[in-house]
Amino acid sequence: MRFRPARPQEGLLTTLAVGLPLVLALLAAPLTALAGSLDHRLTVPVSVGSALAAFLAVVWGWGVMGGGSIDLPWSPTWNLRLAFELDGLGALYAMLATGIGACVVFYSSKYLALHLEHQGRSPAEATKFHALILMFMGSMVGLVTAQDLFLIFVFWDLTAIASYFLIGYDVHERESRYSALMAMLVTGVTAVLLLVGAVMLYVRYGTFLLPELEQVVQPGPHLTVAAALIAVAGLAKSAQVPFHFWLPRAMAAPTPVSAYLHSAAMVAAGVFLIGRVYPLIQTSQLLLDALIVIGFSSMVVGGVLALSRDVLKQLLAYSTISQYGYVVFMFGLGGSYGVAAASFYVLAHALVKSALFLTAGTVTEATGGEYRLSKLGGLAGKMPVLAAASGVAAAGLGALPLTIGFFKDELLFAASLERGGVFPFMALLGAVLTLSYMWRFWSGVFLGSTAQETVKSVVKPPAVMVAPIVLLGVLTLGGGVFVGPFVGLANAAAGVSFGEAVSVEAAYHLDTRPENLLAGATFALAALVVVTRRFWSGAAEGFAKVGELAGPERLYAASLHGMNNVSDSVHDIEVDTLRSRVSAILIPAALLVGAGFLASVPSGGSVYSVGGVRGVDLPLLLVLLLVAAAAVAVTIPRNHLTLVLVMGSVGFGLAVVYAFLGAPDVALVAVLVEIMLTLLFLGILALMPKEVLERTEKASLNRASRLRAYSIGVVSGLFALFVVWGALSQPAPPESIADEHIRLTPDAHGYDIVTVILADFRGLDTLGEIMVIGIAVIGISALLLRGRLR
Template sequence: MLVLVAVHALTALIAPALVRLWGRHALYLVALVPGATLAWALTQTSGVRSGEPVVETLSWVPQLGLELALRMGTLSWLMVVLVGGVGALVLAYSARYFRSDDPGLGRFAAVFVAFAGAMLGLVVSDDLLLLYVFWELTTVFSYLLIGYDPAKRASRRAAMQALLVTTLGGLAMLAGFVMLGQHAGTYRWSEVAENLPGGGYLAVALVLVLLGALSKSAIFPFSFWLPGAMAAPTPVSAYLHAAAMVKAGVFLVAMLGPAVADLSPWRPILLVTGLITMFFGGWSALRQVDLKLLLAYGTVSQLGLLMVVLGAGTRDTALAGVAMVLAHALFKATLFLTVGVVDHATGTRDLRELSGVGRRAPALAVVAGLAAASMAGLPPMAGFVAKEAAVEALLHGGTADLVVLAGVLAGSVLTVAYTLRYLWGAFADKPDVPATSVRKISWPFLAPAAVLALAGAATGLLAPAVDRLLAPYADLYRSAEPGYHLALWHGLTPALGLSALAVAGGAGLFHLMRRERVRATLRLPFDGAAAYKKSMSLIDRLAVELTGKTQRGSLPFYLGVILVVLVVLPGGALLAGSPWPQRFHLWDTPLQGLAAAVVVIAAIMAARALRRLTAMILVGVAGYGIALMFILHGAPDLALTQFLVETVTIVMFVLVLRRLPVKFSERPIRSSRRGRVAIGVAVGVVTAGMAYVAAGARQAIPISVDFPDQAVSYGGGKNVVNVTLVDIRAWDTMGEIAVLVVAATGVASLIFRHARDLDRRGDIPGGGRAESRPRWLTTGATARAQSVILQVVTRLLFHAIVLFSIYLLFSGHNAPGGGFAAGLVAGLALAVRYLAGGRTELNGAAPVDAGAVLGAGLFVAVGTGLAAMLLGGEFLQTALLDFYVPVLGKVHFVTSAFFDVGVYLIVVGLVLDILRSLGAEMDRQQETEDAEDAEAREKELV
């Protein structure tokens, strides 16, 4: 069984390719897959007849107790036969229904066969969770099939409606399953059924499960989605909405029935909702003029009947119920297929426009007539046998059963009436309607419907054989009396009399309805469609209001909210809970106060600056001030790095700011500015409070007290900070250099762009370049504009600086320095070359691609780590090597130096990337624009 499901899935994957190759003929090939399912099921017949289920189990998620537990008993076998058989025939029909150039055909084939696979999985699942998964898969595939034509609004809406309603039910069902499964400690239905809870718990679980079944099978109050789903192509309606998917709910009721039929409130819910559905569905069918909608309402009505019969929950009604499932699948699929044929042959499904079709297409009329006879319950069709069984079973029940019987008979009257309406509407000669022209109907188009109709007749004629096949399911109901047997002829029984009465009543009703006078409007006590619409628009409105309130789309607003929360919550906690340190010191050395004053003044002025350059310089001053504080703190590595980074930052800013306007755009309105400052000050105060409390709160000994010893013994270096970076916390550094590579890539991709549509829009109002302002610091491609002396000096210095950076790199293990600082120094050397001589100088200094440098750095860094692993250590573990080299003498080498080399290369690569993007490429773009402007000016002159 698992193999069959897998074959369906695989076929779904290749179906579009097959359709592309062979057009609609590929559907015949695809039809082989459900056909194989049918064939396999037929080979299992003898085992099923003896009541032996076929079982397959495969462990799936053992942690959740989830297993692919499949089990095919009688009921499942029947469903597999229907799913496979009807599926194959409908696909064969589709091969004539669609045109080869239909753009949606490949998708149709794929989704259809996927649906058949999901349905197959659903009916053979023993595990309730697995059943749920397949259940939702059928929902999703049916959504795709109903929405076959995504360009049509009706089709989209119907698909969405079916999806929402059945998913809602499915979720309720899942909750019910979970309740049952948690109680039983297993989700295998065959075991859960033995171990059911009781009382209110069980009642809630059953109601939830029934919600799923009722919504799936379009039972009141969920009936409305099924007629809407008729927006789908006819083959889809025939399969999903007659034979397969809507039967899932019926199947579930039938599957659970033997164990829960006598438990409250199972039976009352099914009987009441089923009867309502049957009656109103039948009545609505009588008032339709679209043949397909007529059948759709008929299906709703029949599903109601099925629920009633299966819900009655005795051995005999169960037998009648499964016989009815079989009969209904056969005749309803046939009828839908014939409607599709009529539609294709005449171009309409409106019974007011059709006339004389029966005379022009007699074969079609015979096929439809056979199926209709089955639907109306005429002998010798399957529908007759099933209905007899139901009437007989209810006749011998209690008072409640007799009430139900009355309802069922009333439903039968309606069924006969709308069956006649269908036959009359589709095939009869109507005196006041001109005869419809009928195109020739090819036999492959009609054959699938004919096969189904004949199967219906055969089922009726072979009723005793069918009885033997289906009886094992009915026998699951414990029953003392010897049971009923399906047969065509039981003698002149009261049941036969009632059937005859129903047929006569139906004929009479149809006759009355034709006079058009009794078209009384019957309204459902509760309109599901209106409730659906109302709740949908309510949810939509709620979503809009909520989104409109919370999602303002404004970055400052979002940040503001986050920051206010920061002030309120941690700030409040700070005020409420923490013990504030009583002792503090003003500074470690008075010099700190001096540096702090510089930083504070620069930061405040930067926040108030109106010019970009001023702000940039002030931010830089603050940064250098911080570096000074690092020195005074006793952190030379930090100070070194901060100085270098600050310098590189200034270079970057200058490169970009030369293109941006001098001033910031006009300041925002005063009130919102006050708000910003207020939030800023509040956050600053809270952060300062946190700093104050945190610094005094430490009680444990810092982990870093052991670092100096470890640095020497494991890391082989004296500079503890550097060893921390490349060894003790090397993973941090690894992550960080990865971020740097990403940032560099981002910068390059923002500046280098070739897509024309992303190019500047110099002509939009208020936009464009600052044409009138003098340009500064433009470093041209050639050296014509630059100072020659500067160039020469930088060339002389360049190698010395690079050499110094390499010294920093290798000495960094024992003295201030290391990969970061060294890389920044080398990067600054490149920056100086670029500033002095433009991009030719830069290319001369570093004739490599920045990406290559970055990649090489990452390669070296990761390679160091992996090499340590290959040699049996941990990732990035350091090894100390002491060896003797003839000339140099004793050499002490630490492998983490390689890692630092990787870091060095990445930092150099980053700076090079920045210079290439924000420097050289921006120059080039400027020159291009200048050239374009000059050209435009020349044109104007001409």
């Protein structure tokens, strides 16, 4: 049963509660782009104001109104609906998307100006960046509030498109382009699985609407496969093993992109999807066990690799893989504690990890571009405010007391203890790794004195690049003291995923309960890991090296290279000659259609049937035999004039066939077309040099080429035969689409079907063609204006 908290008000205000945040979030990008096109100095105030307005609208919609919903028909034929709801789950992720988004946009106002200046690029290019960030924000708000699986898929792909351009923002750098393509392929290809899973559910239950699906689905192999496909799309997006390799590569993006997409938005969308369809997933224990295995593998792999990385953002990227592994692990544990802990973990992680990514960008900027941990150190004295704020964030991720992170681990331990067995020890291992690499990050940057030459070159970072980190640090401390509102939001989100009300509490307990014992063990074992680094660092680096040599990224690169080679080979065959090009189209089409017909053969029957021949059919059969003979005869003549005349006889013969079948208008059109084509061919032959015609008439094929040509001809002929035979063997449908057209004609305000078809269907088709031409004209004009076409 789907959990829906009662709302104090109904009607227009509840519609506005979800509609206002959605509209403001979706309008933020075009408004910013428009303002920036007028004057690039307007970009920052408009983008920051738009993001902040969307955040305040989400807070009002959930905190004051208690959520709301919109449900409008979209495509009634497919039972698609524009269904949006600001429930607990949507509110949590929408607040993160807009709140963290506002902080990142504000931070970018200074960071991006410096970034563009270092690269010698125009400040006006900041407009594109801010618009893309806000495009992602709007897509994220649409995604987390959508209730229709097809609508979810649409917004899912919009986030992928926005992330592609954001990761590849420095388009002049090869690493950025390669990383953007990798992220797009991994998350985009797996997005198809989301669509396949949604279609499987639609075929079985007749709806894409999740609230309806949760009421009618029945446990079984069909539901398990569909839910698994959707879950795989979520796991790939959240960079879980074995799809994790794209996230470290994505660190080629500017720091604000990493702070937003790769801590609170894009990877969060993956676990959001799991949370949204969790009522379907939890019907299968197999899927829950798979989530435990994948989540724990990501916790360990990400944690170990984070301990071996020297680049700041790489370390944080692997820690993100590990942290979202916690979330997947807790979803796999299940139960009210597991789902509530997962929701709270996403909230706490977004606050602290975005602050840490922003810290990495600020440190790199302040030290003249230094991004390696081994070259940094001793910066606390030079940047005390940044050191304190980022220290709070690091403490939050490491789950130290008085931070919001302490409660995320408390809930993790509670969920694992509720499940029992080996799971508390698995949770303990993940927590130890987290505290260890967080200490390595923060102490490596701000403590010690290992890189005095770097310290001497430090400049004071701009206040704009420190203020968001301070704000996030304050929220981390506030959550560690006043945890109630955060737990309340997590409980509301968990209630949607779990299917019933969830009431999990988080508080400090000065006793020896198991959660406290596990927390104490975490601090002790993490300290042991830190002081014994020289004994295990080689093993960690060796593990990373093995992953580079034989890990999934190597498989991805090999697969991409192999597919490129196959594509090149097919291209070379296709463009060799006209015969090869026709072959490359007809043979695969014949194989696919043949496989489709074989798969469609019903049990106990046949797709193909043979009817009787009546006396009145004999003239038609005679004409068809003559047409077939003419078609074969086309392959014999070598003289071009004879070839054109024989080929024309095929068309004129078909015109006679149309006349026999009672279609004189079609026959007349066929005759006119054949006359025009014959005259056109004759005109071309008259213009061609005589020497060329004589040379082509004398040309001959070798034995292998002739065999290939015959084979292609036979396969293509059989393909056409079976397509026509199979189509004519099917009984006529009892109802035609024409009946539906007749019925709907008055609704289209037309007096006859032809008028409606020409005005509506053909008119819409023409409009689409005009749009294609218009887009092409705009693209060519842009290239001409930039001087790229000479």
